[in-house]
Amino acid sequence: MSEITGGMGQAPVRAWGEGLNEQLCENCDWSFLTASRARLQVCPFCCQDRIVDIPDGEGGLGLQHPPELAAAFSAAPASIDAGIQTFARRIPFAPRDLNPQNLLRRMQKLYLPMWLVDVDVSASWQVESGFNYQVVSHQSHYGAGGWAEKEVEETRIRWEARLGTLERRFENLITPALEEHRSLLRRLGEFNLSQAVEFQPAMLDDAQLRLPTRSPQDSWPEAEPPLQAAAADLVRQASGADHQRSFSWAPVYRQQHWTQVLLPVYSSYYQDDEGIRRSVLVHGQNGRVDGERRASARRALTASAVMLTLAGLGALFSLAILIFTGLNSPLSPLLGLGLLAAFALGAAALVPPLVVWNFNRKPPSG
Amino acid sequence: MDEQFPPRGYIAEKSLVDGVHIFKPAPEKEEAAPVVDFKCPQCGAATAFSAADGGLKCSYCGYYEPPAVELVGKGAEEFEFKVETLQRAAHGWGTARTDLECGSCVAFTSLPPDSLAHTCPFCGSNRVLQRQGQPDMLRPRFLIPFKIDQQQVQTILRTWLGSSWMTPSALRQMGQDAEITAIYLPFWTFDARAHAAWRAEVGHTHTETYTVNGQTRTRSVTVWRWESGNLDEFFDDLLIHGTRRISQRLLKQVAAFNLNALAPYNPKFLAGLSAQAYDVLLESAWDEARSTMRERTRQLCHGQASSSQVRNFSMTLDFAEESWRYLLLPAYLAPYRYADQRFQVLVNGQSGAIAGQRPVDWTRVWLVIVMLLSPGLLLSLIGAILSLIIGPVLAIGGVILLIIGVVISIVLLVKAKGMDDV
Numbered sequence: 127m128s129e130i131t132g133g134m135g136q137a138p139v140r141a142w143g144e145g146l147n148e149q150l151c152e153n154c155d156w157s158f159l160t161a162s163r164a165r166l167q168v169c170p171f172c173c174q175d176r177i178v179d180i181p182d183g184e185g186g187l188g189l190q191h192p193p194e195l196a197a198a199f200s201a202a203p204a205s206i207d208a209g210i211q212t213f214a215r216r217i218p219f220a221p222r223d224l225n226p227q228n229l230l231r232r233m234q235k236l237y238l239p240m241w242l243v244d245v246d247v248s249a250s251w252q253v254e255s256g257f258n259y260q261v262v263s264h265q266s267h268y269g270a271g272g273w274a275e276k277e278v279e280e281t282r283i284r285w286e287a288r289l290g291t292l293e294r295r296f297e298n299l300i301t302p303a304l305e306e307h308r309s310l311l312r313r314l315g316e317f318n319l320s321q322a323v324e325f326q327p328a329m330l331d332d333a334q335l336r337l338p339t340r341s342p343q344d345s346w347p348e349a350e351p352p353l354q355a356a357a358a359d360l361v362r363q364a365s366g367a368d369h370q371r372s373f374s375w376a377p378v379y380r381q382q383h384w385t386q387v388l389l390p391v392y393s394s395y396y397q398d399d400e401g402i403r404r405s406v407l408v409h410g411q412n413g414r415v416d417g418e419r420r421a422s423a424r425r426a427l428t429a430s431a432v433m434l435t436l437a438g439l440g441a442l443f444s445l446a447i448l449i450f451t452g453l454n455s456p457l458s459p460l461l462g463l464g465l466l467a468a469f470a471l472g473a474a475a476l477v478p479p480l481v482v483w484n485f486n487r488k489p490p491s492g
Numbered sequence: 493m494d495e496q497f498p499p500r501g502y503i504a505e506k507s508l509v510d511g512v513h514i515f516k517p518a519p520e521k522e523e524a525a526p527v528v529d530f531k532c533p534q535c536g537a538a539t540a541f542s543a544a545d546g547g548l549k550c551s552y553c554g555y556y557e558p559p560a561v562e563l564v565g566k567g568a569e570e571f572e573f574k575v576e577t578l579q580r581a582a583h584g585w586g587t588a589r590t591d592l593e594c595g596s597c598v599a600f601t602s603l604p605p606d607s608l609a610h611t612c613p614f615c616g617s618n619r620v621l622q623r624q625g626q627p628d629m630l631r632p633r634f635l636i637p638f639k640i641d642q643q644q645v646q647t648i649l650r651t652w653l654g655s656s657w658m659t660p661s662a663l664r665q666m667g668q669d670a671e672i673t674a675i676y677l678p679f680w681t682f683d684a685r686a687h688a689a690w691r692a693e694v695g696h697t698h699t700e701t702y703t704v705n706g707q708t709r710t711r712s713v714t715v716w717r718w719e720s721g722n723l724d725e726f727f728d729d730l731l732i733h734g735t736r737r738i739s740q741r742l743l744k745q746v747a748a749f750n751l752n753a754l755a756p757y758n759p760k761f762l763a764g765l766s767a768q769a770y771d772v773l774l775e776s777a778w779d780e781a782r783s784t785m786r787e788r789t790r791q792l793c794h795g796q797a798s799s800s801q802v803r804n805f806s807m808t809l810d811f812a813e814e815s816w817r818y819l820l821l822p823a824y825l826a827p828y829r830y831a832d833q834r835f836q837v838l839v840n841g842q843s844g845a846i847a848g849q850r851p852v853d854w855t856r857v858w859l860v861i862v863m864l865l866s867p868g869l870l871l872s873l874i875g876a877i878l879s880l881i882i883g884p885v886l887a888i889g890g891v892i893l894l895i896i897g898v899v900i901s902i903v904l905l906v907k908a909k910g911m912d913d914v
Contacts, residue, residue, distance in 0.1 A: 260575045266786055266809040273786060279575065287517055289498060294511040364512035365505070 146330065148180040148337065159335040170236040170334055170393035173403035191338065195242075195322040196329055196388040197411065199235060205413030206230070206392070213406070213415040218481050219429070221422040224396040229406060232395055235333035237388035238310065239303040241342055242319075243349055244385075245296055249377035252289035253361055256369030259284055288365050292357060292375070299353055301345040303338035303386065313416040314409045317389045325388065335388065342384040353377075399424045421485045426478035437472035441465055540764025543638035543674070543822075543841070548760050557760075565752040566729060568634045570683060570815035573778070599737040601675070602767045614737050614825065614836075634754045635820035637761050638674060638841045645672050645824045645839050652837075652846045657860075658908050660853045663830065670828040674841065676762065676820035677743075678734030678770035681751070682781040684727050685813040690793040691720040695801030714801065721796040726813075727785050732777040734770035734818070738825075739836060745847035746840040749821050753842065757820070767820060774816065782811070835912070852908045861901040868894030 150157045151169035153176045160166050166177045207226050214220045258281050266275040298319070302308065311317075358373040390410025395403040398420040406417030444464035451457055498504075498515040505514045532550035542549035547558035571577060599614040640648075649672070654664035695714040702709055729751055733743050755761070786809060793807055822841025827834055830851050837848030871890030879887050 261814070262573045262575060263814060264782060264811045266782075266811075267807070268786075268790060268809070269806045270804075275782075282572070288505075288514055289502065290507075290512060290514040292512050360509055361512060361514075364507045364509035365514050366508055 152176040157337045173395035193325040193386040199390040199410045201413040209413040209415035219425040229394040237335045239338045241301040242385040244383040246380040249375045251375035253373040255367035256283040258368040301349040421482040426482040429478045430475040433475035441468035543641040638822040670826040676767040680777040681729045681817045687810045688723040690807035692805035742838045742847045746845045864897040868897045
């Protein structure tokens with residue numbers, strides 16, 4: 127196990143892995159690193175309570191790669207509140223359990239891992255560079271007064287071949303450490319790494335660390351496309367071109383340096399009508415909320431019952447007065463309208479359950 | 493990395509980023525066209541381009557050297573109207589030529605280096621001054637070599653001078669005395685695609701019958717309805733003259749050049765010949781070309797309408813894919829004098845087409861006109877006199893003959909007037 131220092135010139139605070147346990151959720155197969163004194167009871171991802179300890183030595187990437195950087199939990203409570211409100215508003219007839227107080231009470235801090243790689247690249251490349259140039263063209267109009275013409279300048283592109291070599295170091299290329307990396311970022315959005323700080327083991331005292339499922343070597347192929355794009359852009363800047371196409375290169379990579387960086391996420395859950403826990407994730411920097419969306423059939427039926435009751439009472443009241451006053455009374459049209467409104471309200475009572483049924487047909491994930 | 497990097501034909505370019513080295517294709521070296529003396533390697537005499545042989549020839553010892561070029565035809569490179577093109581500085585001429593300005597008609601020509609004095613090919617004047625060439629000339633990149641030699645031109649000229657009954661009989665002899673000058677004339681060619689959208693009211697006339705006071709009558713009724721259309725027309729190699737020193741009327745009559753014979757510029761084609769630099773700037777020539785293209789497009793749009801009755805016609809026209817070339821095309825100038833007057837003749841140096849001024853023998857012309865009018869006049873008079881006896885038939889016939897005679901006379905007069913127009 128490697129050591130984590132507390133900073134330059136300071137004595138080691140804690141050895142990496144000391145006081146930490148590896149735990150596994152048997153429901154979703156997510157594995158975590160948690161502080162020994164704060165063992166997980168509920169999975170931060172699927173929110174089920176099927177957590178087991180992973181015996182020492184049986185972990186995967188577990189304790190092999192200590193993190194080096196971590197982005198801080200910086201989302202303001204107000205923005206988290208607002209995110210939860212927005213999330214709930216998008217669910218018709220949201221379950222009663224889905225409210226900011228419950229979610230905040232159940233919130234756990236969770237770190238998601240990601241790799242950053244620095245690499246030296248030597249490459250030969252070739253490309254077609256496009257340079258803008260202006261040409262003079264004309265537009266004419268013919269009408270009663272004869273021809274009227276105006277000069278216009280158009281921008282065209284001149285394509286020229288370029289080739290050359292590249293000797294550069296590329297830093298902080300992002301590669302995934304989790305199989306679910308892309309779907310998680312799609313749900314929560316990008317993270318700002320400019321404020322990342324040196325990782326301290328104490329950060330795990332009140333947070334769990336999702337363990338990487340992809341090793342640096344396994345995720346390296348995913349770094350190559352953005353690396354090529356970065357190289358192509360560099361070449362474009364070097365040649366002063368305005369456009370570029372058909373970039374190809376033959377790179378040789380050296381001195382790859384991997385850094386594990388942790389992304390801050392809050393995890394929570396709410397319970398639906400059947401008592402099933404539905405997971406909610408909150409972006410730890412901007413408070414954006416995403417999670418499983420389930421509408422409450424119970425609330426919808428309650429609303430329908432209220433509407434039907436009102437409709438029934440309205441209909442009875444209208445009929446009663448109509449019978450007493452007779453069809454020829456001046457109130458008849460009004461009472462007729464009342465009956466119609468009652469029937470309409472009764473028909474509308476079908477809407478809430480239908481809406482909930484249609485909403486819940488979709489896959490539960492956000 | 494390949495040890496032979498970069499490949500041949502590439503040169504280094506300045507990089508704006510550290511760690512990135514860039515190479516670009518080496519530009520084609522434009523031959524700086526060093527000053528060339530066209531001297532015969534056998535006898536040392538001056539060689540000149542021979543239209544009959546298509547190469548350099550020594551008139552003293554018969555030495556012949558073909559030019560090492562291939563025809564490029566209509567695939568000759570064209571240039572876009574880049575902003576900087578219109579302001580680009582000139583390229584000079586490729587050989588040690590003498591640029592001369594005529595003191596009489598101010599024509600500007602470039603002459604072979606061994607020309608000490610010469611007759612101005614435009615006005616026949618013998619007064620020529622030595623001046624420097626204008627600095628804003630573009631260097632021509634393509635030309636059509638001469639295909640007709642001077643002997644052929646003389647034959648064409650002689651035949652042409654004697655081909656009209658309106659000209660004096662002695663004119664045919666002038667063909668032998670005319671000073672024929674081979675000269676390359678400047679032209680511009682323009683390509684463009686015109687996208688047009690038009691809208692107009694188009695009238696369709698039909699006849700209908702109607703009844704007024706029990707009488708059935710017919711009338712023409714025109715129904716107007718709006719029509720619109722689109723047109724996409726490509727103008728290929730529209731030829732515009734590059735000089736105003738020569739009669740535009742004559743130029744138009746002989747300027748049917750076959751551009752498939754275009755060859756890359758080579759000083760050898762100009763050896764011993766004259767070449768006229770452009771004095772119609774690119775912008776002016778392009779203005780004229782666009783005017784022609786606009787009118788043709790407008791006529792084509794008119795043609796799309798379902799009837800020839802059109803009103804409230806309007807259209808928009810957008811030019812695209814515009815390009816241009818600067819060419820030198822071969823011509824012969826053959827000014828001659830007759831009765832103390834100067835006349836211009838222009839011959840196409842590729843096809844031999846000829847156009848020019850010819851003096852008119854007005855005596856002969858008026859005699860013919862009198863002969864044309866006389867029968868009709870006579871018959872009309874006689875018919876008028878005899879109309880009381882035999883009726884107006886003769887008079888009418890005479891009038892018809894007279895009208896025919898007048899029409900033919902007008903045509904002859906117009907033709908005769910045009911013969912000495914420039």
